[in-house]
Amino acid sequence: MTGLDTDGHRRQAWLNLDNAAALLVEEPEDVDDVSLWIATPEFEEAVGRKRAELDAEVSADAEGALMWASAAGVRAAAQQSRIEELLRAQETFVEELFDALLDGLGFPQAARSAPQP
Numbered sequence: 001m002t003g004l005d006t007d008g009h010r011r012q013a014w015l016n017l018d019n020a021a022a023l024l025v026e027e028p029e030d031v032d033d034v035s036l037w038i039a040t041p042e043f044e045e046a047v048g049r050k051r052a053e054l055d056a057e058v059s060a061d062a063e064g065a066l067m068w069a070s071a072a073g074v075r076a077a078a079q080q081s082r083i084e085e086l087l088r089a090q091e092t093f094v095e096e097l098f099d100a101l102l103d104g105l106g107f108p109q110a111a112r113s114a115p116q117p
Contacts, residue, residue: 001004001013001014001015001098001101003065003068005068005071005072006012006071007071009067009068009071011064011065011067012064012070013057013058013061013062013065014054014057014061014087015087015089015094015097015098015101016021016057016089016091016094016097017049017051017055017058017087017088017090018051018090019090019094020051020054021047021048021050021051021053021054022038022047022050023052024054024097025043025047025049026046028042028078031072032063039075055088058083058087058088059080059086061087062083062084062087063080065083065087065101065105066078066080066085067098068084068105069105069106069107074107074108075086075099075106078104078105078106082104083101083105085102086100086101087101094116
């Protein structure tokens with residue numbers, strides 16, 4: 001996910017590191033059929049390395065998310081450890097993780113309007 005704060009600073013973090021790593025890992029040039037490569041131990045090793053790279057960035061990403069929320073005027077007492085936990089979570093649907101992250105950062109719930117006839 002990527003967010004811009006009011007000063008134009010870009011903040012980026014990955015949700016569900018396992019899925020992100022699988023999507024970000026680069027396939028070798030000699031691979032003709034990606035569907036065959038993803039079933040190999042080499043793919044799993046590459047995903048593991050990429051996931052470790054992403055995990056190493058979680059602390060800085062959580063700090064950036066907190067600064068992003070602060071720049072947006074959210075003054076909740078979010079704990080960095082909770083934000084890191086959310087960034088490392090493995091929910092099936094990233095939308096659920098995004099909602100949980102916004103809640104964890106202290107953003108208010110969106111007002112729901114009554115259905116119009």
